[in-house]
Amino acid sequence: MLKNLLFVVAWMIPAFCFAQNGVVSGKVTDAENNFSLPGATVKFSNGNRYTISNQTGDYEFLNIPVGSYEVEISYLGYQRQVQQVTVEAGKNTVVNFNMSTNTGMLQEMVIVGDRLKGQARALNQQKNNQNITNVISSDQVGRFPDANIGDALKRVPGITMQNDQGEARNIIIRGLAPALNSVTLNGDRIPSAEGDNRNVQMDLIPSDMISTIEVNKTLTPDMDADAIGGSVNLITRASPNGERISATLAGGYGPIREKAIYTGGLIYGNRYNNNKLGVVLSASYNNNDYGSDNVEAVWVQDDFNNVYVEEAEIRKYDVQRIRRSGSVALDYKFNGNHTLYANAIYTWRDDRENRFRTTYDDIEPEYNGEIITGFTGRITRETKGGINNNRNQSRRLEDQRVLNYSLRGEHLLTPKLDLDWSVNYAKAREFRPNERYIEFQQEDVTFSQAGNSPERPFISASGESMNLFEQSELTENRDNTEESEFGAKVNVRFPLSMIPAQKGRLRTGLRLRIKDKLRDNNFFTYEPLDDVTLNNVTTSNFNGEGFNPGSKYVPGVFASANYLGNLNLNNPALFTSESDPSEFLAVNYTARENIYAGYIRWDQDLSDKLAMIVGARLEHTYIDYQGNRVLDEEELEGQLNNTNSYTNVLPNLSFKYSASDNLILRAAFTTALARPNYYALAPYVNNVASDAEISAGNPNLKATYAYNYDFMAENYFKSVGLVSGGVFFKKLNNFIYNYSNNQYTSADFAIDFPGQSNPVPVNENWTFLQARNGRSVNVYGFEVAFQRQLDFLPGFLKHFGLYANYTYTKSKANGVTNEDGEERTDVSLPGTAPHMLNGSLFWDNSKFSARLSMNYASDYLDELGSDSFQDSFYDKQLFLDANASYKFTSKLRLFVEANNLTNQPLRYYQGIPSRTKQIEFYQGRYNLGFKFDL
Numbered sequence: 064m065l066k067n068l069l070f071v072v073a074w075m076i077p078a079f080c081f082a083q084n085g086v087v088s089g090k091v092t093d094a095e096n097n098f099s100l101p102g103a104t105v106k107f108s109n110g111n112r113y114t115i116s117n118q119t120g121d122y123e124f125l126n127i128p129v130g131s132y133e134v135e136i137s138y139l140g141y142q143r144q145v146q147q148v149t150v151e152a153g154k155n156t157v158v159n160f161n162m163s164t165n166t167g168m169l170q171e172m173v174i175v176g177d178r179l180k181g182q183a184r185a186l187n188q189q190k191n192n193q194n195i196t197n198v199i200s201s202d203q204v205g206r207f208p209d210a211n212i213g214d215a216l217k218r219v220p221g222i223t224m225q226n227d228q229g230e231a232r233n234i235i236i237r238g239l240a241p242a243l244n245s246v247t248l249n250g251d252r253i254p255s256a257e258g259d260n261r262n263v264q265m266d267l268i269p270s271d272m273i274s275t276i277e278v279n280k281t282l283t284p285d286m287d288a289d290a291i292g293g294s295v296n297l298i299t300r301a302s303p304n305g306e307r308i309s310a311t312l313a314g315g316y317g318p319i320r321e322k323a324i325y326t327g328g329l330i331y332g333n334r335y336n337n338n339k340l341g342v343v344l345s346a347s348y349n350n351n352d353y354g355s356d357n358v359e360a361v362w363v364q365d366d367f368n369n370v371y372v373e374e375a376e377i378r379k380y381d382v383q384r385i386r387r388s389g390s391v392a393l394d395y396k397f398n399g400n401h402t403l404y405a406n407a408i409y410t411w412r413d414d415r416e417n418r419f420r421t422t423y424d425d426i427e428p429e430y431n432g433e434i435i436t437g438f439t440g441r442i443t444r445e446t447k448g449g450i451n452n453n454r455n456q457s458r459r460l461e462d463q464r465v466l467n468y469s470l471r472g473e474h475l476l477t478p479k480l481d482l483d484w485s486v487n488y489a490k491a492r493e494f495r496p497n498e499r500y501i502e503f504q505q506e507d508v509t510f511s512q513a514g515n516s517p518e519r520p521f522i523s524a525s526g527e528s529m530n531l532f533e534q535s536e537l538t539e540n541r542d543n544t545e546e547s548e549f550g551a552k553v554n555v556r557f558p559l560s561m562i563p564a565q566k567g568r569l570r571t572g573l574r575l576r577i578k579d580k581l582r583d584n585n586f587f588t589y590e591p592l593d594d595v596t597l598n599n600v601t602t603s604n605f606n607g608e609g610f611n612p613g614s615k616y617v618p619g620v621f622a623s624a625n626y627l628g629n630l631n632l633n634n635p636a637l638f639t640s641e642s643d644p645s646e647f648l649a650v651n652y653t654a655r656e657n658i659y660a661g662y663i664r665w666d667q668d669l670s671d672k673l674a675m676i677v678g679a680r681l682e683h684t685y686i687d688y689q690g691n692r693v694l695d696e697e698e699l700e701g702q703l704n705n706t707n708s709y710t711n712v713l714p715n716l717s718f719k720y721s722a723s724d725n726l727i728l729r730a731a732f733t734t735a736l737a738r739p740n741y742y743a744l745a746p747y748v749n750n751v752a753s754d755a756e757i758s759a760g761n762p763n764l765k766a767t768y769a770y771n772y773d774f775m776a777e778n779y780f781k782s783v784g785l786v787s788g789g790v791f792f793k794k795l796n797n798f799i800y801n802y803s804n805n806q807y808t809s810a811d812f813a814i815d816f817p818g819q820s821n822p823v824p825v826n827e828n829w830t831f832l833q834a835r836n837g838r839s840v841n842v843y844g845f846e847v848a849f850q851r852q853l854d855f856l857p858g859f860l861k862h863f864g865l866y867a868n869y870t871y872t873k874s875k876a877n878g879v880t881n882e883d884g885e886e887r888t889d890v891s892l893p894g895t896a897p898h899m900l901n902g903s904l905f906w907d908n909s910k911f912s913a914r915l916s917m918n919y920a921s922d923y924l925d926e927l928g929s930d931s932f933q934d935s936f937y938d939k940q941l942f943l944d945a946n947a948s949y950k951f952t953s954k955l956r957l958f959v960e961a962n963n964l965t966n967q968p969l970r971y972y973q974g975i976p977s978r979t980k981q982i983e984f985y986q987g988r989y990n991l992g993f994k995f996d997l
Contacts (some may be wrong), residue, residue: 213265302341313992457628784851
């Protein structure tokens with residue numbers, strides 16, 4: 064198929080080489096600061112010829128008949144402009160527009176400038192996009208106190224984020240989990256540094272490195288298909304139209320560990336060689352030394368319907384997170400017909416972490432008849448850290464790096480045909496060297512859960528003694544995960560209209576993606592030659608004072624981080640060591656995926672108001688995975704290899720109706736897919752006899768395939784604002800969930816994991832764990848949004864503005880079975896938050912700007928358990944943030960930011976809302992700084 068499509072493309076090119084029409088192109092910029100204006104509508108005064116300026120403000124008309132015309136440009140918040148143009152045969156006529164703000168309409172708001180212009184850029188792009196999107200410009204991101212892209216994204220309608228260590232990490236779009244969404248950088252997929260899935264960690268990317276965030280909620284045929292919920296495209300800065308120097312310098316305070324925060328940023332851009340060469344350099348730095356306070360519990364129900372805590376933990380985290388990022392963007396314009404672009408971005412984050420964890424486990428109830436009278440169990444005190452060297456600094460080091468290099472070309476081959484191409488290479492890596500754990504245990508401890516509150520599960524112990532805590536574990540591991548992707552694509556575009564006097568064009572192209580994934584971990588255990596207790600090591604004591612979940616939670620005494628970091632584990636006079644394959648054999652794997660795609664897209668205006676996109680995409684996926692077959696966790700019986708391939712056809716149909724200049728109606732039928740997580744496909748088998756458990760990959764998992772129906776109405780205000788509302792429905796076939804069967808025998812093995820000639824011996828009543836395809840899921844909902852400066856109010860009040868959006872989502876999953884093989888009813892798709900609400904009230908004038916922002920998401924199912932009692936839910940969350948700035952001059956601004964004023968914890972519950980599974984607090988974060996724009 065791809066060879067045939069390439070042949071058709073090559074055959075069409077000569078057909079346009081002898082055209083006698085001409086081309087009109089140019090750039091749209093802001094008159095005040097010379098910034099590019101994307102999303103401008105450029106239109107010929109006669110006929111229905113129009114186009115939209117791209118991300119760099121450039122526009123282009125193909126196949127224009129020879130003659131003289133008037134060309135008009137319109138842009139929200141700017142004055143309309145008209146220029147005369149004469150088109151000559153076979154030539155590219157350049158017409159640039161330098162736009163001025165509409166002072167008569169905006170009055171005093173024009174003086175505000177920055178915020179309103181940033182909002183105008185975003186809304187113009189959103190208005191003129193052919194598909195349903197939300198767009199955020201860098202100026203808008205800067206008006207929220209968001210340090211990373213994940214925190215910025217949670218302001219978008221229909222998006223909620225899952226947090227990690229107080230920052231937004233995993234993205235959920237319209238109730239669909241991270242695995243069902245995609246994240247791209249300038250249109251190229253970002254690889255994942257996660258070990259077992261495809262999730263892109265959004266807290267890895269600083270927000271000040273991105274120029275525009277584009278959330279595509281419906282796809283077009285020329286876009287990669289693996290985005291059922293949506294595709295987030297992060298667009299980096301393009302070369303400016305003249306010299307630009309911008310810098311940010313800030314300091315802050317994190318009260319949870321009473322440590323400082325340091326932030327800096329720098330942008331330099333200019334044009335050289337008679338404006339042919341454009342260059343922009345960006346750099347960002349953020350250093351935050353903070354932490355979190357955490358309590359966790361596992362609940363069980365006995366045969367007498369007593370519910371109690373089977374395991375509980377108190378955790379204290381100390382975390383230093385350092386983000387560094389640098390990028391360069393180059394463009395070289397040979398002439399009006401040929402331009403080359405080169406981009407590179409490198410992001411490097413170090414997470415240094417100590418965790419001090421007290422665990423109450425191995426808990427056994429004591430009974431008087433059916434009544435529980437007490438408990439016995441053990442206490443473990445564990446210190447997590449790393450070797451004491453320049454990199455780890457006695458902490459666990461998580462070194463995460465993402466790089467992306469791309470080269471792109473745009474070529475006008477004839478007045479009727481243009482071509483663009485790109486190649487890119489991206490790599491993500493998570494490396495955790497010399498990660499260490501030491502733990503001490505005291506056995507046969509008496510516990511009490513009397514008066515235990517399920518919201519704040521608490522276990523009290525009696526008889527603890529430092530002398531009785533014996534060293535039970537000392538380990539060091541090295542974890543390495545890498546994913547790389549090589550991509551290439553070529554697209555051609557030419558006019559093709561089936562309706563006289565109406566605009567039409569055909570696009571077609573080819574796409575290649577080669578993905579490689581590796582997880583290569585190792586793990587060693589160490590035994591001291593002498594007996595060691597907690598009483599004869601250097602310790603740290605945490606008494607619970609100021610502990611966010613409550614002072615009754617006392618983490619207690621631990622081996623200090625420096626003690627653990629300074630141990631010479633390679634000294635045979637002090638320790639014996641051996642490899643522990645149970646910790647890494649089953650999880651190591653390699654994966655290769657080759658994706659070949661081709662598409663055809665036809666854009667046709669049916670009238671002056673109604674436009675249509677019809678087309679289809681074909682994606683062929685070839686996979687080659689290798690995993691390990693492990694007996695009783697430690698014995699490698701052999702390696703398993705599996706290859707597979709499948710082809711998906713993805714039709715697409717969408718309409719855009721411009722009822723007026725400012726009222727846009729959109730409707731779309733699209734298809735999309737989500738490939739299974741890497742580790743779920745890996746052909747591994749892990750037999751754990753001690754736990755009567757077997758887990759296995761599932762190489763026969765099918766990709767989830769979705770049919771999507773969307774309708775959206777958008778009304779844009781001339782004073783730069785928006786009110787919108789829409790509905791959506793998605794039907795997902797072959798969605799993936801985690802299957803658990805507690806009544807498993809060896810006879811089932813060949814059914815559940817086919818292709819194994821020597822099934823692992825399994826006794827009766829083992830637990831079997833495997834990812835499986837359910838039948839279908841229906842997801843539906845609606846979203847509404849409003850944003851506007853309240854300029855119609857009198858006096859002081861007209862400086863207020865409002866930004867608000869709400870999304871409702873509902874889902875129902877079919878084909879999910881419980882541990883007894885019975886189908887569960889009324890199960891929702893994990894990740895579907897029913898209610899999501901964003902709100903922001905702001906006030907600004909020419910000097911001062913202030914904003915109070917709120918983000919709310921209701922609770923939702925996060926992970927299916929073997930039954931409803933074991934289901935895990937992500938609890939509701941409400942974040943309140945505030946920020947303000949004061950402009951001393953046009954070049955210098957002071958800003959102040961405050962995050963998480965509500966001290967919103969991360970909370971999971973088990974089965975019912977009152978039963979806490981995990982609750983983790985981070986407190987607020989405060990910043991003060993200066994921004995220079997020269």
